[in-house]
Amino acid sequence: MLFLSQAIGxxxxxxxxxxxxxxxxxxxxVGERYPPVTGLVIATDGRQIFLPWTSVESxxxxxxxxxxxxxxxxxxxxxxxxxxxxxxxxxxxxVDVDGRRVVRVNDISLxxxxxxxxxxxxxxxxxxLLRRLGIEGPFRTLGRNLKVPLPERYIDWEDVDPVESSxxxxxxxxxxxxxxxxxxxxxxxxxxxxxxxxxxxVLASLDDEAVADAIEEMExxxxxxxxxxLHPERAADxxxxxxxxDAADLVADLSDVARDEILALMEKDEAAEVxxxxxYPEDSAGGxxxxxxxxxxxxxxxxxxxxxxxxxEPDAETIYYVYVVDTDERLVxxxxxxxxxxxxxxxxxxxxxxxxPVAVGVLADKDEVAQVVARYNLLAVPVxxxxxxxxxxxxxxxxxxxxLPTSWKRRLPRPFSRSSx
Amino acid sequence: MSQPAPAAAAKRRPxxxxxxxxxxxxxxxxxxxxxxxVSGFADNDAGGITTYSLAGAKFGYDLLWVIxxxxxxxxxxxxxxxxxGLATGQGLTGLIRERFGVRWAAFAALTMIAANxxxxxxxxxxxxxxxxxFGVPVAVSSALAAIAVITLISRGSFSRVQYFFVGIGxxxxxxxxxxxxxxxxxxxxxxxxxxxxxxxxxxxxxxxxVGTVGxxxxxxxxxxxxxxxxxxxxxxxDLRAERIDVLIGVAITNVIAAFIVIAVAATxxxxxxxxxxxxxxxAAALKPLAGDVASTMFAIGLLAASLLGLGVVxxxxxxxxxxxxGWEQGVDWRWREAPAFYGLLAFFILFAxxxxxxxxxxxxxxxxxxxxxxxxxxPVILVFVMRLAGxxxxxxxxxxxxxxxxxxxTVTGLLILMSIVLVVTAFSG
Numbered sequence: 001m002l003f004l005s006q007a008i009g010x011x012x013x014x015x016x017x018x019x020x021x022x023x024x025x026x027x028x029x030v031g032e033r034y035p036p037v038t039g040l041v042i043a044t045d046g047r048q049i050f051l052p053w054t055s056v057e058s059x060x061x062x063x064x065x066x067x068x069x070x071x072x073x074x075x076x077x078x079x080x081x082x083x084x085x086x087x088x089x090x091x092x093x094x095v096d097v098d099g100r101r102v103v104r105v106n107d108i109s110l111x112x113x114x115x116x117x118x119x120x121x122x123x124x125x126x127x128x129l130l131r132r133l134g135i136e137g138p139f140r141t142l143g144r145n146l147k148v149p150l151p152e153r154y155i156d157w158e159d160v161d162p163v164e165s166s167x168x169x170x171x172x173x174x175x176x177x178x179x180x181x182x183x184x185x186x187x188x189x190x191x192x193x194x195x196x197x198x199x200x201x202v203l204a205s206l207d208d209e210a211v212a213d214a215i216e217e218m219e220x221x222x223x224x225x226x227x228x229x230l231h232p233e234r235a236a237d238x239x240x241x242x243x244x245x246d247a248a249d250l251v252a253d254l255s256d257v258a259r260d261e262i263l264a265l266m267e268k269d270e271a272a273e274v275x276x277x278x279x280y281p282e283d284s285a286g287g288x289x290x291x292x293x294x295x296x297x298x299x300x301x302x303x304x305x306x307x308x309x310x311x312x313e314p315d316a317e318t319i320y321y322v323y324v325v326d327t328d329e330r331l332v333x334x335x336x337x338x339x340x341x342x343x344x345x346x347x348x349x350x351x352x353x354x355x356x357p358v359a360v361g362v363l364a365d366k367d368e369v370a371q372v373v374a375r376y377n378l379l380a381v382p383v384x385x386x387x388x389x390x391x392x393x394x395x396x397x398x399x400x401x402x403x404l405p406t407s408w409k410r411r412l413p414r415p416f417s418r419s420s421x
Numbered sequence: 422m423s424q425p426a427p428a429a430a431a432k433r434r435p436x437x438x439x440x441x442x443x444x445x446x447x448x449x450x451x452x453x454x455x456x457x458x459v460s461g462f463a464d465n466d467a468g469g470i471t472t473y474s475l476a477g478a479k480f481g482y483d484l485l486w487v488i489x490x491x492x493x494x495x496x497x498x499x500x501x502x503x504x505x506g507l508a509t510g511q512g513l514t515g516l517i518r519e520r521f522g523v524r525w526a527a528f529a530a531l532t533m534i535a536a537n538x539x540x541x542x543x544x545x546x547x548x549x550x551x552x553x554x555f556g557v558p559v560a561v562s563s564a565l566a567a568i569a570v571i572t573l574i575s576r577g578s579f580s581r582v583q584y585f586f587v588g589i590g591x592x593x594x595x596x597x598x599x600x601x602x603x604x605x606x607x608x609x610x611x612x613x614x615x616x617x618x619x620x621x622x623x624x625x626x627x628x629x630x631v632g633t634v635g636x637x638x639x640x641x642x643x644x645x646x647x648x649x650x651x652x653x654x655x656x657x658x659d660l661r662a663e664r665i666d667v668l669i670g671v672a673i674t675n676v677i678a679a680f681i682v683i684a685v686a687a688t689x690x691x692x693x694x695x696x697x698x699x700x701x702x703x704a705a706a707l708k709p710l711a712g713d714v715a716s717t718m719f720a721i722g723l724l725a726a727s728l729l730g731l732g733v734v735x736x737x738x739x740x741x742x743x744x745x746x747g748w749e750q751g752v753d754w755r756w757r758e759a760p761a762f763y764g765l766l767a768f769f770i771l772f773a774x775x776x777x778x779x780x781x782x783x784x785x786x787x788x789x790x791x792x793x794x795x796x797x798x799x800p801v802i803l804v805f806v807m808r809l810a811g812x813x814x815x816x817x818x819x820x821x822x823x824x825x826x827x828x829x830x831t832v833t834g835l836l837i838l839m840s841i842v843l844v845v846t847a848f849s850g
Contacts, residue, residue: 090522091518091519091522091523091526092519093515093747101749103747104515104518104746104747105747106523106747124747129523129746132522132523132524133523133524133527134524195510195511195651196510196651196654197509197510198510225654228654
């Protein structure tokens with residue numbers, strides 16, 4: 001194993017052992033799990049010359065040894081899938097996908113894998129930082145005597161996602177594949193840590209649904225920032241993917257002009273739902289409810305209801321409760337998924353449903369809604385208007401917000417919150 | 422799924438703008454007071470008031486030219502800082518790390534920490550000096566200051582109270598202006614000194630020059646404007662507006678600083694009280710307006726200015742250092758997630774609080790010395806700033822033009838020269 005910092009600046013000798021320059025940089029071809037080293041950049045006589053890796057016999061802490069004594073002084077031209085380890089990666093910001101953090105590269109770890117020297121990990125720990133500063137030795141001794149090991153932290157290259165503006169010369173389109181696999185909450189946390197410029201690339205690489213899920217997990221301030229940076233068409237597409245209550249909360253924070261423009265770009269149905277939710281006060285049941293609710297007529301049988309659920313499922317936020325309405329859309333009962341499944345196929349649901357279910361009015365305070373949910377141990381509570389018509393549901397996760405303290409972030413001067421970098 | 426083509430993305434209109442209502446209300450009011458204006462006000466902190474007072478008492482109107490020159494230099498450096506923020510969307514020490522490597526970044530971060538440690542001590546000394554006017558012993562006041570700053574930062578209430586401090590700052594500044602006018606200063610002499618350097622060159626004079634520069638153009642202020650521009654998510658097309666904002670901030674600082682010097686010159690200097698030893702002597706400059714309550718007014722002004730500085734400087738320092746080393750930064754991390762950040766924050770506050778416990782510490786001198794240290798360390802940071810500003814690859818279309826670069830390097834060169842002269846005169850005695 002070799003750290004890049006241990007090789008940089010070391011002498012390069014030709015096959016006769018004569019020094020011809022110093023190691024300036026290494027080139028790797030990205031794409032594989034562990035990118036192989038494909039070339040060596042040598043600093044000699046104030047110039048930089050490039051050698052393909054096939055001409056290099058060995059590279060270690062004592063320097064590089066070449067197989068040849070003839071130097072081809074062709075100028076190095078970077079191919080699209082190649083990066084210079086020192087110039088492009090050292091000291092730059094990367095996303096640690098596994099740790100869900102944005103960190104800086106302190107050093108780069110190379111090792112022999114499958115017969116070739118490859119980039120295997122980046123060092124983001126204190127040990128790497130001290131090594132770069134040239135004071136690792138004294139600290140190691142100190143740590144040994146105090147029996148406190150130096151904190152080391154490495155990130156496997158597989159878990160590294162580049163931050164684009166930081167690694168400017170990475171011309172290849174960054175796939176951000178690893179990010180797409182993350183849980184939306186983790187993705188939100190990473191996007192939050194990225195500088196605004198870097199968010200664009202990440203967002204462009206993800207599909208609308210992934211972005212929508214991540215946005216739902218963000219702080220309101222960040223939500224608006226992220227939306228600001230998107231093309232209005234894309235912003236509208238993403239809002240359509242969000243649940244209407246979250247979309248409405250977000251749209252409510254936009255200026256009138258922007259709100260009208262975005263709503264006009266959205267599909268008619270989705271825009272109508274959002275507009276409807278916008279009419280309610282923010283802290284009322286109507287303000288936190290979602291309109292995506294499973295409602296079925298009382299005339300169905302259990303089997304017909306289950307068929308209906310199979311059709312609706314992709315869109316609805318929760319299907320643990322099935323609400324039963326009359327012909328005027330008035331809420332008359334509720335079925336749990338369990339009731340539905342244990343009922344015989346031909347049983348009318350009006351026989352198994354709970355009649356006159358607990359419900360809250362659209363203008364009920366959100367604290368009151370939370371109390372109802374807690375008292376009756378509900379996963380969701382239906383919201384009805386003055387006439388008793390089913391308008392939506394408030395799910396238990398949305399009521400939790402009422403009890404959680406506002407995070408520090410929103411109360412602090414912005415230059416010091418995490419998202420600024 | 423529709424992804425905008427690159428060309429369309431480049432031409433997109435920034436149509437979605439934040440609504441100044443509900444959650445964003447504070448941000449919106451800050452948008453009126455842009456980063457230039459905020460940092461302009463923060464320049465007139467405890468160290469600023471003290472340094473201008475000392476300069477006015479010792480040299481009368483002679484140093485007014487330094488204030489004018491410093492303000493021009495401040496405009497140049499702040500404009501460049503804002504521009505780097507606009508172009509790169511990154512903080513200062515992070516950029517230094519990327520462009521010059523880890524050793525230079527460590528050097529820059531340590532320089533910042535040293536300068537900011539001085540500033541933090543200075544703010545603590547300001548609080549103690551202010552409270553000493555009410556007879557509060559230093560040990561008590563430094564403990565109170567530590568509690569106050571920890572509460573402000575940890576409870577997250579700083580963003581709410583900072584307007585209160587800025588408000589008091591405005592009132593006290595106005596008090597200096599009125600006091601200056603009521604004291605019947607020598608206006609022709611003041612005007613003359615503003616444009617033509619006066620006075621005899623010696624060690625003390627040089628020290629006052631460096632202190633005045635150091636309290637106005639600060640290493641942390643340079644990092645602050647850049648971080649603020651980034652955080653406000655300003656874009657390249659906002660450059661014009663940002664210049665105006667910086668200009669207004671600089672003008673405010675300039676006018677207030679000049680009037681403090683004039684007020685002190687017209688009162689203390691004219692009557693021969695040329696050495697300010699404690700806060701009560703400095704407060705005498707407000708007597709033409711406030712009479713017997715001059716002390717109280719001065720104390721309140723100093724207290725507000727110190728607290729405003731304390732809400733910003735330790736945070737900014739911890740932030741800067743963590744940015745350079747890639748450590749988690751910001752108060753929305755937990756203690757265990759960001760030990761370096763909170764450790765630094767605690768170190769700053771404890772160091773300053775304990776430092777003040779040294780018996781018989783001359784508070785006014787401590788504040789002044791901190792500004793001199795800031796002035797001496799400033800060129801280090803400015804060299805980095807200027808090199809970044811001239812980097813075409815980094816700055817793109819916002820790269821500093823020839824005139825801009827020449828101005829910036831002239832300022833940096835003058836500051837380096839000034840620091841060398843000070844060190845040489847100090848050693849040659």
